[in-house]
Amino acid sequence: MAKYLVIESRDPLESKDTVWSYELVRGLKAEGHEVTLFLVQNGVFPARRSAASAGLEALAKAGVEVLADDFSLRERGIGAGRLAAGVRSAPLEVVVDQLAEGRKAIWH
Amino acid sequence: MAEKKTLTFVLMDPPYEDARSTTALRLLHVAAQRGYNINVFAYEGAVYLPFAKQAPHANAVHGRDLAQEDHPNPKDWIAALIAETEKNGGKLDWINCGLCVDERGAGETIPGVRRGSPADLWKFAESSDNTLVIGTR
Numbered sequence: 001m002a003k004y005l006v007i008e009s010r011d012p013l014e015s016k017d018t019v020w021s022y023e024l025v026r027g028l029k030a031e032g033h034e035v036t037l038f039l040v041q042n043g044v045f046p047a048r049r050s051a052a053s054a055g056l057e058a059l060a061k062a063g064v065e066v067l068a069d070d071f072s073l074r075e076r077g078i079g080a081g082r083l084a085a086g087v088r089s090a091p092l093e094v095v096v097d098q099l100a101e102g103r104k105a106i107w108h
Numbered sequence: 109m110a111e112k113k114t115l116t117f118v119l120m121d122p123p124y125e126d127a128r129s130t131t132a133l134r135l136l137h138v139a140a141q142r143g144y145n146i147n148v149f150a151y152e153g154a155v156y157l158p159f160a161k162q163a164p165h166a167n168a169v170h171g172r173d174l175a176q177e178d179h180p181n182p183k184d185w186i187a188a189l190i191a192e193t194e195k196n197g198g199k200l201d202w203i204n205c206g207l208c209v210d211e212r213g214a215g216e217t218i219p220g221v222r223r224g225s226p227a228d229l230w231k232f233a234e235s236s237d238n239t240l241v242i243g244t245r
Contacts, residue, residue, distance in 0.1 A: 099238040
């Protein structure tokens with residue numbers, strides 16, 4: 001079992017190719033790998049509970065660790081109480097931690 | 109004592125244009141605070157991030173002079189990151205892609221930045237615990 005870090009910086013309402021990012025995460029998890037999806041910049045918009053957050057909720061339910069950069073959330077006025085189910089606010093330090101532990105990392 | 113890590117970051121975006129540059133510098137800051145060895149390979153527009161001739165400016169629209177505007181320049185942040193890394197026992201090795209520099213006339217950099225080639229990126233990746241490529245779209 002490998003460990004993966006997928007960093008998503010794009011808003012799915014702006015960039016439809018985030019679908020492939022989410023699909024990659026789903027597939028990696030389905031194959032038994034440990035996966036963190038870290039949302040940053042406009043990638044945190046679907047972390048706010050909304051019609052666009054169903055994809056993230058499904059990934060979290062499947063066992064993917066879904067984290068949203070706390071700085072990006074604050075920049076966009078998204079409070080912790082408004083996050084979609086299964087999405088947690090986290091500092092950017094998590095990315096450096098996971099890079100340092102040698103996870104396979106992809107930025108999108 | 110924890111093992112010293114070495115991380116490589118590959119940057120492509122120019123300054124002042126996209127949040128990716130800000131996020132990249134935030135990541136470097138975290139690694140610098142931990143005293144990691146940090147490699148940066150900057151190519152395409154990112155070679156302008158440490159460009160020495162960046163200059164602050166006033167903002168006439170908002171009626172602010174130079175001091176009031178306090179315009180941020182990435183070259184100063186990078187100089188601070190190099191110093192922060194060194195203070196914490198690490199080293200920040202920043203290489204600008206030479207071809208990208210020549211294309212853009214971006215040869216004048218702050219101290220601590222050197223010129224290199226894609227072969228240096230390969231060496232960085234080979235000698236690192238991990239590499240993150242932050243490509244533009």
